[in-house]
Amino acid sequence: MGVPQFNFKPLSDSKVVVLTGAGISQESGIKTFRDSNGLWEEHAIEDVASPEGFARNPDLVYRFYRARRQQLQEDSIAPNQAHKALAIFERKFKGEFLLVTQNIDDLHLRAGSKNLLPMHGELNQMRCQASEEIFSVVGDLNASTICSCCGERGNLRPHIVWFGEMPLYLTEIFQALRKCDYFFSIGTSGQVHPAASFVAEVPYDAVRIELNMEQTPVSSMFNHGIYGRAGEIVPAIFDHALV
Ligand code: NAD
Numbered sequence: 001m002g003v004p005q006f007n008f009k010p011l012s013d014s015k016v017v018v019l020t021g022a023g024i025s026q027e028s029g030i031k032t033f034r035d036s037n038g039l040w041e042e043h044a045i046e047d048v049a050s051p052e053g054f055a056r057n058p059d060l061v062y063r064f065y066r067a068r069r070q071q072l073q074e075d076s077i078a079p080n081q082a083h084k085a086l087a088i089f090e091r092k093f094k095g096e097f098l099l100v101t102q103n104i105d106d107l108h109l110r111a112g113s114k115n116l117l118p119m120h121g122e123l124n125q126m127r128c129q130a131s132e133e134i135f136s137v138v139g140d141l142n143a144s145t146i147c148s149c150c151g152e153r154g155n156l157r158p159h160i161v162w163f164g165e166m167p168l169y170l171t172e173i174f175q176a177l178r179k180c181d182y183f184f185s186i187g188t189s190g191q192v193h194p195a196a197s198f199v200a201e202v203p204y205d206a207v208r209i210e211l212n213m214e215q216t217p218v219s220s221m222f223n224h225g226i227y228g229r230a231g232e233i234v235p236a237i238f239d240h241a242l243v
Contacts, residue, residue: 006209006224008241010182012094017180018086019198020101020108023187023213027080027231030071030105034189041068050163058154062142065158069123069137072105079111082186082234087112089238098176100169102188102195104160117169119195125159134159167194177201183208187230190216211237
């Protein structure tokens with residue numbers, strides 16, 4: 001069965017906002033959030049994605065994110081056709097384009113996306129809890145890593161937004177949402193807020209398109225839904241958007 005047709009031909013003065021989630025990286029070999037019974041890579045989400053989990057067992061949390069970072073270095077992990085289609089579209093498009101991702105992997109960056117806001121942080125970055133300064137992770141990150149800004153051990157943590165923490169770039173994201181003409185939500189379950197409510201922020205006459213493997217709790221808020229593998233449906237829509 002072919003991909004359902006959706007005539008996406010934005011004008012050069014259109015404003016396009018795309019939100020992506022873990023589903024867009026699934027075909028690159030990175031597990032989504034709720035694979036295997038609500039566990040994230042075999043761990044309870046509250047153990048590895050909350051400030052309380054980090055306070056309880058920092059070693060586990062450092063180990064968890066180290067493993068996620070190491071996975072990104074594996075030869076088999078690379079941007080897929082969906083990441084590439086968005087980067088190519090951005091390069092050619094003459095209007096305004098913003099890509100907001102909930103993903104903490106670096107696959108959009110590696111695909112060449114430029115105007116990109118990683119609202120849940122980045123695996124390859126760490127943050128000093130004293131100064132809030134952000135650094136690239138070079139080598140290992142653990143409880144004994146000495147912070148180069150404060151000289152202390154244990155102040156550095158993964159630069160990841162955990163449950164109960166405020167996502168990054170919300171001011172820029174809401175500004176873009178409130179004036180966009182097209183809003184795409186790709187590979188996200190519609191269960192993690194505030195990203196799940198972005199669709200409610202766009203103008204009433206904006207075109208709202210959900211691209212996902214399956215329907216989500218917020219599907220009814222979109223005026224188009226295209227369901228299938230991101231690696232197939234994203235290029236099918238974006239590769240032909242400008243021709
Ligand atoms: P989620 O795991 O809750 O939902 C993923 C959605 O993608 C599901 O609706 C699923 O049906 C869909 N999906 C799965 N495979 C797909 C495919 N091949 N093509 C299209 N759709 C597909 O993810 P979420 O809504 O992004 O929330 C997860 C949270 O977990 C985010 O905050 C994110 O930071 C974090 N996370 C990130 C990564 C990553 O960086 N790649 C991976 C796991 C979790």
